[in-house]
Amino acid sequence: MPQNIDILLINPGDHRGTYQALGTSIAAIEPPVFAGLFATYLQKKGKQVAIFDVPASQLSAEGAVSQMLADYAPKLIVLVVYGLQPSASTQNMPSAGKIARLIKEASAVPVMMTGTHPAALPERTMREEKVDFVCSLEGPVTILKTAEALAAGATDFSAIPSLWWKRSTASGPLIMPPQSAEPLIADLDGEMPGIAWDLLDMRRYRAHNWHCFDHIDQRAPYASIHTSLGCPYKCNFCCINAPFGKNAYRMWSAETVVKEIDHLVQHYGIKNIKFVDEMFVLNRRHVLDICDLLIERNYDLNIWAYARVDTVKDDMLAKLRAAGFNWLALGIESGSEHVRDGAEKSFSSQDIIDVVRKIQAHGIRVMGNYIFGLPDDTHASMQATLDLALELNCEFANFYSAMAYPGSQLYGLAQQQGIALPEHWGAYSQHAYDCLPLANANLSAAEILAFRDQAFNTYFASPRYREMVKEKFGQKVLDHLDEVLAIGLRRKLLEKEA
Numbered sequence: 001m002p003q004n005i006d007i008l009l010i011n012p013g014d015h016r017g018t019y020q021a022l023g024t025s026i027a028a029i030e031p032p033v034f035a036g037l038f039a040t041y042l043q044k045k046g047k048q049v050a051i052f053d054v055p056a057s058q059l060s061a062e063g064a065v066s067q068m069l070a071d072y073a074p075k076l077i078v079l080v081v082y083g084l085q086p087s088a089s090t091q092n093m094p095s096a097g098k099i100a101r102l103i104k105e106a107s108a109v110p111v112m113m114t115g116t117h118p119a120a121l122p123e124r125t126m127r128e129e130k131v132d133f134v135c136s137l138e139g140p141v142t143i144l145k146t147a148e149a150l151a152a153g154a155t156d157f158s159a160i161p162s163l164w165w166k167r168s169t170a171s172g173p174l175i176m177p178p179q180s181a182e183p184l185i186a187d188l189d190g191e192m193p194g195i196a197w198d199l200l201d202m203r204r205y206r207a208h209n210w211h212c213f214d215h216i217d218q219r220a221p222y223a224s225i226h227t228s229l230g231c232p233y234k235c236n237f238c239c240i241n242a243p244f245g246k247n248a249y250r251m252w253s254a255e256t257v258v259k260e261i262d263h264l265v266q267h268y269g270i271k272n273i274k275f276v277d278e279m280f281v282l283n284r285r286h287v288l289d290i291c292d293l294l295i296e297r298n299y300d301l302n303i304w305a306y307a308r309v310d311t312v313k314d315d316m317l318a319k320l321r322a323a324g325f326n327w328l329a330l331g332i333e334s335g336s337e338h339v340r341d342g343a344e345k346s347f348s349s350q351d352i353i354d355v356v357r358k359i360q361a362h363g364i365r366v367m368g369n370y371i372f373g374l375p376d377d378t379h380a381s382m383q384a385t386l387d388l389a390l391e392l393n394c395e396f397a398n399f400y401s402a403m404a405y406p407g408s409q410l411y412g413l414a415q416q417q418g419i420a421l422p423e424h425w426g427a428y429s430q431h432a433y434d435c436l437p438l439a440n441a442n443l444s445a446a447e448i449l450a451f452r453d454q455a456f457n458t459y460f461a462s463p464r465y466r467e468m469v470k471e472k473f474g475q476k477v478l479d480h481l482d483e484v485l486a487i488g489l490r491r492k493l494l495e496k497e498a
Contacts, residue, residue, distance in 0.1 A: 008074035036195030081115030089116030093425035120407030210396035239407030254289035281307035335388035373402035373448035401437030
């Protein structure tokens with residue numbers, strides 16, 4: 001018999017569609033951090049909650065829906081649409097949309113969508129997807145109020161802030177926008193103190209391959225956690241603040257964060273941890289307080305977190321390393337200062353080099369993030385980005401094509417200028433077959449994508465990089481990278497050009 005519950009939270013996703021062959025064993029499988037946080041909030045309000053994690057289940061959409069409806073009898077189903085990367089919610093919309101349609105075909109349970117993409121495009125999501133509700137802001141409070149209204153037999157949901165809904169009329173459903181916005185949760189420690197780990201099968205998650213270069217065969221167990229929500233910066237390619245409605249930045253206390261790590265270590269034997277925060281290395285007191293508590297515990301942790309070139313300070317690095325931070329991911333973006341300025345990152349190439357070397361001098365590895373095809377990019381500036389990446393020779397690098405994610409400034413710019421956007425949401429995935437980057441005045445989408453793929457191969461085949469990897473991590477990691485390079489990515493756009 002299905003278990004009667006109040007709310008079923010679904011983490012959608014399709015690793016094969018998003019990552020092609022890389023999804024089988026290379027790409028990480030991350031815990032659904034927002035579904036887990038929302039579950040904690042709802043449990044504290046007395047609700048019976050379950051989480052169904054589709055990527056972790058490795059089921060098709062059809063198999064997942066069949067399984068979840070056999071296991072649970074919920075009063076409300078919520079698709080929590082986020083992604084592995086901070087701006088990667090949109091690429092999970094094909095899975096979310098298909099799951100919603102299959103649920104509506106098989107049951108009468110009301111369905112809601114929340115997350116970065118639905119918050120960025122709530123009305124369009126209501127029109128295009130088989131859902132009854134869309135939350136246009138943060139999520140947990142709106143989910144709770146909707147569940148309570150449904151339990152009370154409501155048919156009018158206009159009093160619920162941040163909720164888009166459908167009113168039945170003689171001529172068909174009418175989409176109703178919210179009349180007000182739900183305030184963001186102020187007391188994160190009290191209302192949403194961490195993820196409901198007991199609702200997840202922790203055996204199913206694996207870390208990013210580079211995160212475990214020191215122990216490439218031990219990518220599991222693995223956990224991702226938040227220590228803060230939102231970001232105060234305004235990078236034009238980022239949509240991270242769409243669910244918050246502003247450039248918000250809120251933090252959990254160091255005590256709450258480390259209590260959650262205590263639980264992960266003691267109950268699940270976790271060593272590999274990702275701090276999901278868009279920008280962890282930002283607030284000096286926050287960073288140092290967490291480090292101090294972790295240093296006291298002397299756990300053998302392998303943590304990575306995001307930082308900016310201009311937020312990494314000397315007095316943080318020794319403590320970060322002592323606390324178990326083995327990797328920092330830096331948003332370097334471009335080798336051109338002019339292009340970086342357009343992305344709201346005004347620091348020099350020498351600043352970047354100095355900070356990378358300073359981090360490495362403290363025994364912390366650097367994962368450099370680079371973007372090709374930002375609005376002012378040319379062939380020459382993209383080459384400058386690759387040249388900078390090769391000079392820095394970070395222990396790992398991610399190469400992206402510029403994307404106009406819904407909720408970002410680039411999305412609005414593309415609409416204003418009539419630049420072609422992907423015709424379906426799956427084409428926003430960086431690694432997908434039908435990936436379509438954002439063209440600019442100097443470069444076509446095909447030119448940008450071709451350069452990105454060539455840059456990836458150039459970097460990881462570089463003799464200097466390979467020598468460094470072999471020296472730091474050994475032949476086994478070098479062999480692993482060769483396996484990744486051998487997989488390759490098919491690109492519909494480039495096949496058409498050929």
